[in-house]
Each structure stands twice: as structure tokens, then as C-alpha cells.
Amino acid sequence: MTALQSPFARKLGAFVALSATEITAIDKLHARKKQFPAGRDIVHQGQTNQSAYILASGWACSYKLLTGGTRQIVDFQIPGDFLGLRSVLFRTSDHNIEPVTQLEASEVLASDLLETFSNTPRLATAMLWAASRDEAMVVEHLVGIGRRDAKERTAHFLLELGARLKLVGLGTTSGYDCPLSQYLLADALGLSAVHVNRVLRELREEGLVTFQHGHVEIHDLDALVLLADFDKTYLDHDGPLLK
Amino acid sequence: MTALQSPFARKLGAFVALSATEITAIDKLHARKKQFPAGRDIVHQGQTNQSAYILASGWACSYKLLTGGTRQIVDFQIPGDFLGLRSVLFRTSDHNIEPVTQLEASEVLASDLLETFSNTPRLATAMLWAASRDEAMVVEHLVGIGRRDAKERTAHFLLELGARLKLVGLGTTSGYDCPLSQYLLADALGLSAVHVNRVLRELREEGLVTFQHGHVEIHDLDALVLLADFDKTYLDHDGPLLK
Numbered sequence: 302m303t304a305l306q307s308p309f310a311r312k313l314g315a316f317v318a319l320s321a322t323e324i325t326a327i328d329k330l331h332a333r334k335k336q337f338p339a340g341r342d343i344v345h346q347g348q349t350n351q352s353a354y355i356l357a358s359g360w361a362c363s364y365k366l367l368t369g370g371t372r373q374i375v376d377f378q379i380p381g382d383f384l385g386l387r388s389v390l391f392r393t394s395d396h397n398i399e400p401v402t403q404l405e406a407s408e409v410l411a412s413d414l415l416e417t418f419s420n421t422p423r424l425a426t427a428m429l430w431a432a433s434r435d436e437a438m439v440v441e442h443l444v445g446i447g448r449r450d451a452k453e454r455t456a457h458f459l460l461e462l463g464a465r466l467k468l469v470g471l472g473t474t475s476g477y478d479c480p481l482s483q484y485l486l487a488d489a490l491g492l493s494a495v496h497v498n499r500v501l502r503e504l505r506e507e508g509l510v511t512f513q514h515g516h517v518e519i520h521d522l523d524a525l526v527l528l529a530d531f532d533k534t535y536l537d538h539d540g541p542l543l544k
Numbered sequence: 545m546t547a548l549q550s551p552f553a554r555k556l557g558a559f560v561a562l563s564a565t566e567i568t569a570i571d572k573l574h575a576r577k578k579q580f581p582a583g584r585d586i587v588h589q590g591q592t593n594q595s596a597y598i599l600a601s602g603w604a605c606s607y608k609l610l611t612g613g614t615r616q617i618v619d620f621q622i623p624g625d626f627l628g629l630r631s632v633l634f635r636t637s638d639h640n641i642e643p644v645t646q647l648e649a650s651e652v653l654a655s656d657l658l659e660t661f662s663n664t665p666r667l668a669t670a671m672l673w674a675a676s677r678d679e680a681m682v683v684e685h686l687v688g689i690g691r692r693d694a695k696e697r698t699a700h701f702l703l704e705l706g707a708r709l710k711l712v713g714l715g716t717t718s719g720y721d722c723p724l725s726q727y728l729l730a731d732a733l734g735l736s737a738v739h740v741n742r743v744l745r746e747l748r749e750e751g752l753v754t755f756q757h758g759h760v761e762i763h764d765l766d767a768l769v770l771l772a773d774f775d776k777t778y779l780d781h782d783g784p785l786l787k
Contacts, residue, residue: 316633347775347777365683365687367687367691367692367773368773371691372691373686373687373690373691375683375686375687386672386676387676387679387680387778390559390669390672390673390676390785391673391676391677391680391777391778391785392777392785393777395680395683395775395777395778396683411669411785411786414669414672415665415666415669415786418661418665418666418668418669419665422658422661422662422665422668423658423661425661425665425668425669425672426633426654426657426658426661426668428672429629429633429657429668429671429672429675430633430634432672432675432676432679433629433630433633433634433675434634435679436630436675436678436679436682437630437634437638439679439682439683439686440608440618440638440639440682442686443616443618443682443685443686443689444608444610444616444618446686446689446690447616447689447734448610448614448615448616448734449610491690491691530610530611532590532638534590534634534635534636534638535630535634535638542633542634542635542654543654543658
């Protein structure tokens with residue numbers, strides 16, 4: 302457990318106390334590193350036989366395009382997250398992945414996963430946990446769009462991002478760097494960019510949180526948690542579950 | 545591969561061509577069978593140290609309660625699905641599970657999963673696939689609530705249920721039995737029960753699909769798929785990916 306661990310290892314380490322063998326197995330999954338420029342999709346809805354990637358640095362977003370041309374951003378991916386895991390587990394990708402910033406990611410094939418699971422089965426449990434956590438985040442976004450008003454939804458979203466970034470060493474409870482534009486936020490939250498702008502101004506004027514110039518600063522964590530009805534148990538826990 | 549296989553084995557078998565050893569390992573996960581009556585939650589939001597279950601027969605629903613008292617149904621579970629997998633992978637459950645009908649389910653502990661993954665690592669890949677498929681369904685519900693109108697959303701939901709039931713041998717492309725009330729449908733689709741009733745009547749009068757007396761009958765599959773913009777690649781594929 303060193304400061305030089307990959308974000309992916311830090312994330313899985315929150316679930317499984319990693320042995321030296323397990324850390325080596327995770328390092329091996331990072332063998333084929335690739336660079337991707339911002340703005341050009343790396344996984345396409347409907348394409349077959351694509352690779353999955355583990356994100357090492359940078360931000361991405363996964364989204365679906367509908368027939369009418371509207372899009373729904375499903376989630377943003379940060380370092381330590383899988384990109385396009387379903388593209389390798391299914392034959393056909395059901396979504397697009399676009400780099401929000403320039404990013405570095407390691408290519409992972411289905412055979413790499415199978416080999417990892419054979420040699421280090423605890424990592425299979427850890428990855429199942431990570432996949433369940435991804436699902437839990439989509440559930441929160443569903444609940445947000447279905448049942449939370451614009452302000453609660455935005456507050457919840459900023460708190461969730463903060464907790465995720467903190468787990469991989471890219472933020473603290475008082476703030477984090479965030480490259481997302483208000484247009485991207487709008488497509489994720491099911492709001493217009495104008496509406497997002499107004500909500501962010503309200504949150505700032507109420508002394509809760511400021512999102513400006515690529516940085517989120519949380520002024521009053523407790524009040525923000527209360528407003529958003531944010532319960533971080535779906536993201537995190539105190540110490541690994543598998544010792 | 546016999547007709548007597550559990551729904552869970554049928555589901556995983558869609559992803560991995562199961563060996564005799566793997567089928568035995570799956571059977572072993574079904575050792576601790578329990579019965580649950582309809583209407584009483586078996587997993588509670590916020591409870592700790594709960595078990596997970598594999599559903600053998602009956603229907604359940606997973607939902608979240610919000611502070612204001614509203615609820616959002618995240619998904620319904622049918623035979624072959626996990627109930628509360630996140631309850632065992634996380635320390636605390638982030639959602640509730642309520643049996644819609646009387647149901648039979650097998651208790652699974654984290655240690656059972658770890659043992660299964662150690663002995664039969666291909667099943668780890670299969671379960672990761674199943675978890676990703678669950679996530680893909682939640683993504684579709686998110687897109688539905690965010691971007692589809694009430695009729696498209698309802699049509700998509702009925703088609704998805706049909707494809708899921710067909711995979712575990714409980715339906716055909718022309719129809720399936722469905723115990724869900726219009727109130728449950730409403731809480732899943734983010735509509736009122738009155739609105740659901742109207743949408744179902746429209747779908748019936750247009751000769752697309754009839755949902756009455758606990759049975760869904762699909763009259764015009766192609767037209768329904770077109771209306772819902774339904775692409776089943778996130779649920780299913782032709783033959784197992786891991787031979």
C-alpha cells in the first residue's frame with residue numbers, strides 16, 4: 302500500500318485489503334497504456350468487439366443517444382473507474398464514452414479479466430463490488446431525476462463526485478478540481494444549462510458550495526448533506542470489508 | 545444443460561457455456577432456501593449485515609425511500625436475479641427489497657461468493673456480467689425517466705421485462721405473466737397510476753400490447769420495438785460469449 306498505487310488499486314483496496322500478489326495482478330492490468338484526446342468518443346454505442354479500459358488519469362463521460370437526437374449522460378468516470386466494461390462483457394456496446402479531458406487509460410480484454418480472476422479470486426469479489434457501486438451510482442442518478450428537485454439533485458451530484466474523488470486521492474471533504482462544463486452537468490442532471498447556472502448561483506449565495514473556474518469548494522458540508530439527503534454508504538465504508 | 549436448471553444457471557449460462565463443475569457450484573449456492581410472504585420487506589435501507597439472495601421463484605421490487613416519503617422503484621427482480629447483492633458487498637444496504645408475490649430465494653453470503661470464485665473463476669466473470677447487465681437496466685430506466693415520454697417508457701419497460709423473462713424460460717416473444725399492479729408500474733416509471741392506466745389503454749387500442757388480468761400479450765412486436773426505440777443488446781446475445 303504505497304502512495305504510488307494506481308487509482309484503480311486504491312479503489313479496490315477500499316474493499317479488499319490487497320496482498321502483494323493482488324497488487325502485482327492489478328499492475329499487470331495496466332500494461333497496455335493508451336492516450337486519448339478530449340472530445341473524441343473512444344467507445345461507440347452499437348459497435349462490437351471493443352476493449353474496456355481502466356482510467357488512469359483524466360475524466361470521461363458515458364452517455365446514450367436517443368433516436369430523436371437528445372442525449373442523456375449516465376455518469377462521469379474518474380481515475381480508477383472502468384470505461385466500457387460492458388463493451389467487453391457484452392458483444393455490443395450499449396453506450397458511448399467520450400473523454401472530457403485528455404486521458405490515459407489501460408486496455409483490458411475479457412481474457413485479462415478471466416486470468417486475473419483465476420489467479421487472484423478476491424479481486425473478482427472486489428471488481429463485483431466496484432460494478433455494484435457503479436450500479437448504485439446510476440440508481441442515485443435515477444432517483445435524482447425521478448424524485449429530487451434541481452437543487453437537491455445538483456447538491457447530491459457534487460457530494461457524490463467529492464466522495465468518489467476522495468477515495469482515489471483526488472479530493473478532500475472541502476473540495477476538488479472538476480473539469481465539467483455547465484453543459485455537461487445539464488445533460489447529466491436532466492436540466493438546461495441556464496437552470497444549472499441558476500442552481501449553482503443559489504447554492505453559492507446560500508454559502509453551501511461554490512463551483513467556479515474548474516474547482517468545487519464545499520463551504521458547509523453538513524448543510525449540503527442535509528439538503529441533498531446524501532448518504533454515502535453506497536460509495537464508501539470505513540476500512541476494507543475483506544481483510 | 546437440462547430443463548431442470550435453476551433460473552440463475554440459465555441466466556449465467558447465457559454468458560458462459562457452463563461445465564458440469566460450474567453447474568454443481570451454482571447448485572451449491574442454492575443450498576439455503578427460504579420462503580418470503582408478499583408485501584413484507586426482506587432487505588431494509590440502512591440495515592447492516594444483511595444476506596443476499598438468489599431469487600428462485602416469484603417477483604420482488606427494489607426501491608428507495610426519500611426523506612419526503614416518496615419512493616422510487618429502481619427495478620423489479622425476477623427468478624434468476626440477485627436480491628440485495630449490494631447488501632452483502634457493502635456493509636449497509638442502500639435500498640429496500642419487497643416481495644411483490646410470495647417468493648422462494650436462496651441465501652448467499654460474501655464467503656459463498658468468494659469460495660465460488662476461487663473454485664470456478666469463470667463464474668466470477670459470469671456474475672460480473674450479470675451485475676453489469678443489472679446496471680445496464682438501471683441505465684435504461686434512467687434514460688427512460690430522463691428522456692422518453694410516458695408511452696415510449698412504458699413500451700420499453702414491457703419489452704425489457706419480456707426479454708428478461710424469456711431468458712430464464714418464463715415468457716415468449718408473444719407474452720408473459722406479470723403480477724405487477726398499476727401502482728407498482730407507476731412508481732417504477734415515475735408516472736401516476738391514472739397516467740399508467742391511460743397509457744396502457746392507448747397501447748392496447750393501437751393494437752400494440754395488452755396488459756390485463758396479470759398477463760402481457762404482445763400483438764405487434766416490431767411496432768412496439770420501433771415505438772420504444774428498444775435495442776435488446778444490453779440484455780441478451782445469441783449464444784454464450786465464454787465457450
